[in-house]
Amino acid sequence: MKLVISTVSRLPIYEQMENQIREKILTGELLPGELLPSIRELARECQVGVITSKRAYDDLCAEGLLISRPGKGVYVSSVDSDYIRSVRLSQMTARMKELTDFSRSAGLTEEEMQEALWECWREV
Amino acid sequence: MKLECKNALVHPSGKEDEFVLGPINLSIEPGLITGLVGRNGSGKTTLLRLLSGRLMPEEGSVQTSEGRISYVGGKMGDWLIRKPDSLADAVAVFEPWFDKPFLETRMRRLGLQMDEEPDSFTSAGKKMYLLLFELARKPDILLLDEPTSGLPPAMRHEALDLLQEYMEDEKHSLVFSTHITADLDRVADRIVLLDDGQIRLDEEKEAVKLRMRVPGETLPSIAEIMGRFSGQ
Numbered sequence: 001m002k003l004v005i006s007t008v009s010r011l012p013i014y015e016q017m018e019n020q021i022r023e024k025i026l027t028g029e030l031l032p033g034e035l036l037p038s039i040r041e042l043a044r045e046c047q048v049g050v051i052t053s054k055r056a057y058d059d060l061c062a063e064g065l066l067i068s069r070p071g072k073g074v075y076v077s078s079v080d081s082d083y084i085r086s087v088r089l090s091q092m093t094a095r096m097k098e099l100t101d102f103s104r105s106a107g108l109t110e111e112e113m114q115e116a117l118w119e120c121w122r123e124v
Numbered sequence: 125m126k127l128e129c130k131n132a133l134v135h136p137s138g139k140e141d142e143f144v145l146g147p148i149n150l151s152i153e154p155g156l157i158t159g160l161v162g163r164n165g166s167g168k169t170t171l172l173r174l175l176s177g178r179l180m181p182e183e184g185s186v187q188t189s190e191g192r193i194s195y196v197g198g199k200m201g202d203w204l205i206r207k208p209d210s211l212a213d214a215v216a217v218f219e220p221w222f223d224k225p226f227l228e229t230r231m232r233r234l235g236l237q238m239d240e241e242p243d244s245f246t247s248a249g250k251k252m253y254l255l256l257f258e259l260a261r262k263p264d265i266l267l268l269d270e271p272t273s274g275l276p277p278a279m280r281h282e283a284l285d286l287l288q289e290y291m292e293d294e295k296h297s298l299v300f301s302t303h304i305t306a307d308l309d310r311v312a313d314r315i316v317l318l319d320d321g322q323i324r325l326d327e328e329k330e331a332v333k334l335r336m337r338v339p340g341e342t343l344p345s346i347a348e349i350m351g352r353f354s355g356q
Contacts, residue, residue, distance in 0.1 A: 010340075012333065044289060
């Protein structure tokens with residue numbers, strides 16, 4: 001599996017890998033049920049550390065996009081795109097909760113938070 | 125295989141009033157690539173020699189479990205007198221697991237001959253030969269002192285791929301020192317930073333990069349992280 005990794009990035013290497021594997025799944029380049037390289041094979045192919053490639057797989061497993069079968073390998077999961085979307089939505093909500101909690105405790109207003117959110121959204 | 129330094133301390137020159145390494149506390153974890161970084165004279169080579177058993181600690185201990193440790197670095201002298209072919213046969217007498225076919229194929233791929241004096245190899249060729257020879261001895265732990273420095277880009281790539289191939293076995297451990305940290309930015313799992321004989325940092329690579337990141341900027345390289353520790 002060829003992934004493009006940059007060491008000059010704002011994103012950690014595992015996040016770059018996650019984004020590219022996710023894209024390959026969502027565009028159908030990787031098909032449900034497909035067996036992926038092992039953690040160590042992936043590390044070698046992408047010339048990254050083992051902890052890094054493991055983290056990428058672990059995160060995508062947690063997201064429901066990949067399934068790890070102990071002793072067999074890591075597969076592309078066969079969940080449909082609605083399910084993936086709903087998992088992401090709940091992940092996003094959990095992060096938002098962290099942010100709103102922080103904003104409240106820091107004495108920031110709802111308006112300030114919305115404004116900051118819009119700024120971040122437009123920045124990318 | 126286990127390899128652990130506990131409060132290990134040594135004067136590599138043997139003189140009390142000269143450079144001292146330690147006390148060092150360090151445990152080498154199986155399955156991981158540990159990058160050993162630090163400026164010239166910070167004690168990288170001394171630490172590798174201590175881990176390899178070539179230096180004995182004056183205080184503290186270096187503990188190992190059953191297994192094989194290989195060390196590549198330092199002077200090549202004796203290695204270059206015998207032809208690879210006969211040296212391999214000699215080693216195989218004591219180490220029957222020695223993988224001569226591996227050595228042969230990999231050397232051929234690099235254009236190195238088994239029946240030629242290694243002294244006639246280019247300096248990059250010599251370096252690759254020593255690395256391949258140690259890999260053929262199938263170590264559980266491989267300690268490398270500056271394995272990629274002085275190699276042209278294509279060979280450097282080849283060397284890194286060899287090391288990652290070695291690491292496909294999750295029981296293997298690799299510690300490699302380098303002052304060219306760009307290789308470690310990609311392949312290292314863990315960074316150990318030495319300064320003046322002391323470990324200043326010992327942390328998972330991605331974690332330390334995130335921890336030391338400046339908001340809005342790209343993640344710091346290992347070279348930048350080193351710079352911050354030495355106050356440059």
